[in-house]
Amino acid sequence: MDKSNQDVSVWCIVSLASIPLVMTLGNSMLIPVLPILERKVDITSFQSSMIITSYSVAAIFLIPVAGYLSDRFGRKLVILPSLILALIGGLIAGFASWKMADPYTWIIIGRILQGIGAAGAMPIVLPLVGDLYKDDDEKTSSCLGIIETSNTFGKVLSPIIGSAIAAFIWFLPFFAISVFSLVSIALIFFFVKVSKEKDDPVKLKEFVENTLKTFKEHWKWLFTVFILGAFVMLLLFSVLFYLSEILEKKHDIEGIKKGFVLAIPLLLLCIASFITGRKIKGDLPGMKKIMIFSLIGMSASVVFTGFVSKRLILLLIVTSIMGIAIGAILPVLDAVITENIEKQERGTISSFYSSARFIGVAAGPPIMSLVMKDYLNISYIGAGILGLIMLFIVFRFFKAEEIQAKH
Template identity: 75%
Template sequence: MENKVSRWCLISMASIPLVMTLGNSMLIPVLPIFEKKVGISSFQSSTIITSYSLAAIFLIPVAGYLSDRFGRKIVILPSLILAFIGGVIAGFASWKMSDPFLWIIIGRVLQGMGAAGATPIILPLVGDLYKDDDEKTSSCLGLIETSNTFGKVLSPILGAAFAAFLWFLPFFSISFFSLISIILVFFFIKVPQGEKEEPKKLKEFLKNTKKIFKQDGKWLYPVFLLGIYAMLILFGVLFFLSDILEKVHDIDGVKKGFVLAIPLFFLCIASFITGKKIKGETKTMKRVILLSLAGISASVIFVGYVNKQLVLLLIVTSVLGIAIGAMLPTLDALITEGIEKEERGTITSFYSSSRFIGVAAGPPVMSLVMKELLNISYISAGIIGVLLILIVMKFIKGDNSNSASSNPAVTST
């Protein structure tokens, strides 16, 4: 019997990564404005992004466990409410306080806690809704990742536009978008009612998680590394672009938002097409990952060298965006389809947490290296990409046997 998922359910699920992406990426183009208004350094402004991501890193695995134990929707809704409250705190502090930096960070931590309990739960929820239909799962994950990347395209434009009106308005807008998502999730996401099982106790959960990583770690750890790498490169380059467009090319405000959106637009298109094409085929997924890594490695090394030539800079970063956009939904599908439903929330949460490590590290690392070690850092990123190609070739199978549950031989080597 086919499991029918309504269009509004899909829209509701897609709204969550969209809101959470806006919650982070929307602030990147306005960080230089925050530096001037709040009187903080480039490194301090980068912590406005990092504080959000650090909170998410540590709480995502907890949210994954809670979603497996008590249900996806029960975890998602309170998390979105936390994101709403965090935006209000950061916005109100910026509006009313003379020295709001600490309260901005507190608000951002609350938003990160909200992101921890909302975004990663979507991946296992998709798997629950489509059950054993890998093709529809891949397609829906492509839609979710496209929503995520569309948020990245929209966010610099919206962030710059809001900040041009009131510099702290982006914080309040995050709360507004969270409220819309809360309403959509509450009314339209209907979690399938299967046989009720006794929730796993913490001790049993830890034992099962350890067992999964022992069985499937050979391919799971590389996927986590790829998630960290992709987001580290993406957010490091976005932070660099935001800074260089203003200081070298004299582009700011809404115009800067549109320029920043160009490579993200290509990332969004690549993500959408890839989600439609991979169709649950592990061999195809591995090929896409390898080609994506080659594209990232070949393009990222040139970012520093072309930073004073705007057209070349946008071409290089757009190629980079295409490569990252193709890889992200592929990794989502590989994780979601390779793990059994009972542990899906836990493992996808670890994967989402690994992605947030890259998001957290990208801006501060870039703020530290872009003055004196810019080209060396980008060349190093390219070399790491080549090493990851070798790791993928060795440890990620291309024959639908990544999951140890489907092929016991995987654990014996």
Template identity: 70%
Template sequence: MADEEKEQKVSRWCLVSMASIPLVMTLGNSMLIPVLPIFEKKVGITSFQSSMIITSYSLAAIFLIPVAGYLSDRFGRKIVILPSLILALIGGIIAGFASWKMNDPFTWIVIGRVLQGVGAAGATPIILPLVGDLYKDDDEKTSSCLGIIETSNTFGKVLSPILGAAFAAFLWFLPFFSISFFSLISIVLVILFIKVPKKKEDPPQFKQFIHKTKDIFKKEGKWLYTVFVIGIYLMLILFGVLFFLSDIFEKVHDLFGVKKGFVLAIPLFGLCVSSFMTGKMIKGDISTMKKVVIFSLILASSSVVFVGFISEKLLWLLVVTSLLGIAIGAILPTLDAMITEGIEKEERGTITSFYSSSRFIGVALGPPVMSMVMKNYLNISYVAAGGVGIILLLLAMRLIKTDKSNKTEEVPV
């Protein structure tokens, strides 16, 4: 009985350790969004330049995530995760120290952010295949665990504006250093509690791996690419809307500091709750997953259209963005489960890394695109976002199949 309780306790701490990684990496990016206007004043940069503080992090991750995925398949999940978290820690120190000591710190802030992006590339995406490794024969537990992981990600988004504003109110550059501190906590948790299952056989050689990956995309590419594009779309509108809200809360609604952080967290709280509930609900059922994706795309597409039109009415703005957050929160763990549960272990790290990379494309595009369109083309851009969502809805209805759980006999995906 004591052994059973010990095993359960270790399992819980392993889950906490895994959940800490997306939490830390989300804080590392989203925590800076509410304080970008402060950075603009303190560093003397434009709105577009401040958006690059977010984008530089994401661009580094986009290109390195697939590499990290392959390396995790080849050498092991933990061997890739730990050095990546250390890089994220170092990047935060560089950005924070430059902001503290240099007169013109922008270049070094971006360098530090790029290092953090490299760390994010090798940490967060590897969690998805690691969950699949730990619960390889239990789709229901996999879905539930992925829901918790995605909830940790979204909970980080809820905490981010509050923590970021609170830290910046004390010292404007403190958010950079705090990222290093949170990374250190995650490093300790990973070392102590994550026990990766031993490999029973050697992974395929690089040529064989490339051939098999191409084969997967050739046979199952239609629904995989659809999922990837949906991931880009969701992150683009999420980070674009957050960037917009951070700006308009100050300029139109006179919300500053921690108060602004709490208000910005309202739509993100809906995203967090929705993510957690969906992870519990889908239970590895591909038919249920497809229904969630379809309903959520309808809700996201119809709500994002109105964001610009009601931007001066705070209550309605929060209602609409909360509906958008709920829709995004429901889709994210569903897409995680679709991909993770449908890919055999040897290619799981690589294929899920392509999906994670696609999400970072949306994160990278959101703030700079919004900084360029929100002065003259705000309403048009949100209406266009709604139209793109409808197109993706039609693609999801047509290309995501519920028969055979999106798998083939030769190559499960």
């Protein structure tokens, strides 16, 4: 069993990290392209928003199914077909945009296929890392930090790459997603070696009973991690949406230049994720402290976002503090889930966690679009209060001693 730890090569880690990178690019890269797409395909802004939403909604509902399948049939056996679906989805959307006079329906079909691919690939990475490192919490935490950093790095690159590729041909980003998926397929196929030792597949009834038992036994800290995951991604994507709008309307920053400005808080988020992942090393009391300080940082900074929106430097400072806080908490949430759930249920439980995160991703931009005009400062103050409620939940339900005792 210990041999598995030695078999985890650098290329294996790079291969695993390529999945969140590709899937993040697959969604976020299209955001700066949407205004061009509206003009070229002759659609409304609401219709263009469905190109992002269709991807996220498909992922939300299918992620738990993928988690179950990965627990039953194996992680790699679920990841590879999922990446192939993401590749096909990109080709459908790209060819439709290129060859069809009215491509919108086929673009949506392609995006739904990509969402299904994301559901079957991205969440399975977390339990796969746990499988590869077995009971080595320190190495698991470190690798999860790299995975979360890769996810965040995708967010940093997305607006820049999307704008740059679309400058050549407007529908090229769809094909780029397929190319990125193909690279990830090759990396996973050749470099990720899963254990040949397999337990007998658990029957569905027994599997459901075991999963319910896990939720019943660990509901306090699972509830905490799930709701924190949703809140953090809601905050991140609503603020990013607001930043994207405000940089153009109030500061006349557009195109690739806007992408680079957006990348500043995301880069700090990325660095914070990497450092935290390297430092936590399975230390649950330490993880709880990081949660507490991160929530305080998020709550304090988000309140001022609207008030400093007219002063670019102050706006970037406030959002960067928020970025660092979010970057610190994400690998902690990943590690808590991966290190404290038994292998048999790990894929399913981590998939529910990923679904919670996708809910935040899907909800953030539309909520911000509704409140931005008339209730901006009130909404940010409300977000700060919500952060303090999250802090109370951590103090009330996340007990490191109880988790360690039950694990």
